[in-house]
Amino acid sequence: MEFQHELIIPNEGLPFKIFLFEGSRGNYIREKHWHTSIEIFAVMEGELLFYINHEKYPLHAGELLIVNANEIHSVHALKTNKTAVIQIPLRQFEGYFTAQQFIRFEGGVRGGKDSGNPSDKRLISLVQRLYNVYAEKRNGYDFRTISLYYELLYLLVTQYRVTEVEEKELRHNRHLNALSRITTYMREHYREELKLSDLAEMFGYSDAYLSRMFREYAKVNFKTYLQDIRTSYAYRDILNTDHTIGQIALDNGFCSSRGLSKDFRKRYGVLPSEVKREKKHKAAEQETDSLK
Known part of the structure; x- marks a missing residue:
């Protein structure tokens, strides 16, 4: 698939x-x-x-x-x-x-x-x-x-x-919901230390089976998916807060700003500092326009 x-x-x-x-x-x-x-x-x-x-x-x-x-x-x-x-x-x-x-x-x-x-x-x-x-x-x-x-x-x-659905559709839905329940938990606890083994035990799977679920249905491994969540929330914080990159990294489960920058560039093709500078530049332009 x-x-x-x-x-x-x-x-x-x-x-x-x-x-x-x-x-x-x-x-x-x-x-x-x-x-x-x-x-x-x-x-x-x-x-x-x-x-x-x-x-x-x-x-x-x-x-x-x-x-x-x-x-x-x-x-x-x-x-x-x-x-x-x-x-x-x-x-x-x-x-x-x-x-x-x-x-x-x-x-x-x-x-x-x-x-x-x-x-x-x-x-x-x-x-x-x-x-x-x-x-x-x-x-x-x-x-x-x-x-x-x-x-x-x-x-x-x-x-x-x-209100009327077939059993076949319900079975298919349950199949995909197995992974989505886990990813929902990850999105709610992404700031914490999350391990594949802990999640596997929590949801009643073996480590190997849960790892395979991520590769087959999310098309990425567990660690990449987790860092993807953290990076996405960090991006939102960069756009919506004035916090430093270091603070944003810690707030979103990264050990350091360096770790955030590495994953951020891999996902978005730019560094967090570049996005922050662009945000400030646009804000300055808007302020200048409003004074004209």
Whole structure:
């Protein structure tokens, strides 16, 4: 199975992640991957091409697509586009699971001129408004962002939740959930010292079996995945705090700033100090513009 498990970290201060799709310039392909979050793509300009479990889904401006947890999918952005993406952790839907750790929503392309479902237009409008409010960050945006988010969750569980599923689908879901439960624990305890042997014992696996799970489904070994989590959170801290690189390294489970820099460069192609300088440069430019 040639696909990867994607690590998803919510935006600072939010229970979900929202951003513009990274393939906005076109000529971009996001290879096959999966995650335990519910993902919504809303195309505001341009178009995208999705493949979900071998099914093809063209997506145009004014349309959105719901990707369910554990669905293997890829995204082809051959042309320029502006696409808002929302990733909702599965635990947000506790109390609405059809089975243990399982919930599914009506997938496929929603909206468009041929849509006969009035909820589709409402869903698309909610996603676009949610992105605009969060991106503009006007006074009170944090309250409005959360308000729109819960309105979105309400619409999903009342209008799009599928209540009848086949046993085959549940078995497949349980198969991938075995790893996702472990990676969720790692994301919650990444600042601590985590060992493969300790996690294997905690979740009832042998060291060898757990190591094989990471290689087969996450496509990386345990240590790389753990450092990936720490590096991702460190990146967020660099963008959202004024802490030193050394402090950020220690706050995110690294022994030193040198260790962070090594893994950071491997993942992002730049050093943490470069990102920090670029952040300061953009802040200075914005301050200069505001004085004009």
